[in-house]
Amino acid sequence: MKNLKNILATKRAKAGLFATSVLGSASAFAADHTAAIDAAVADGTTNYTAITTGVILVAAVGFAIGMIVSKLRN
Incomplete structure (x- = not known):
C-alpha cells in the first residue's frame, strides 16, 4: 500500500x-499584437471621423433644403 x-x-x-x-x-x-492593435485604433479613428463628417454634412444639407423650401413657399 x-x-x-x-x-x-x-x-x-x-x-x-x-x-x-x-x-x-x-x-x-x-505573440506581440501591439502593431495590430495600433492599426485597429487608427482605422477606428478614421471611421469615426468619416461618420462624424457625414452626419454633419447630412444635417447641413437637410437644413439648407429646408431653408430653400421655406423661401420658395413665401
Whole structure:
C-alpha cells in the first residue's frame, strides 16, 4: 500500500511539474499584437471621423433644403 501511495505521489508531482512547464512555455511564446492593435485604433479613428463628417454634412444639407423650401413657399 505504501508503494502505491509513493507511486501516486510521484505521478502527481510530475503532473504538476508538467502543467507548470506548459503554462510557462505558453506565456513565453505569446505573440506581440501591439502593431495590430495600433492599426485597429487608427482605422477606428478614421471611421469615426468619416461618420462624424457625414452626419454633419447630412444635417447641413437637410437644413439648407429646408431653408430653400421655406423661401420658395413665401
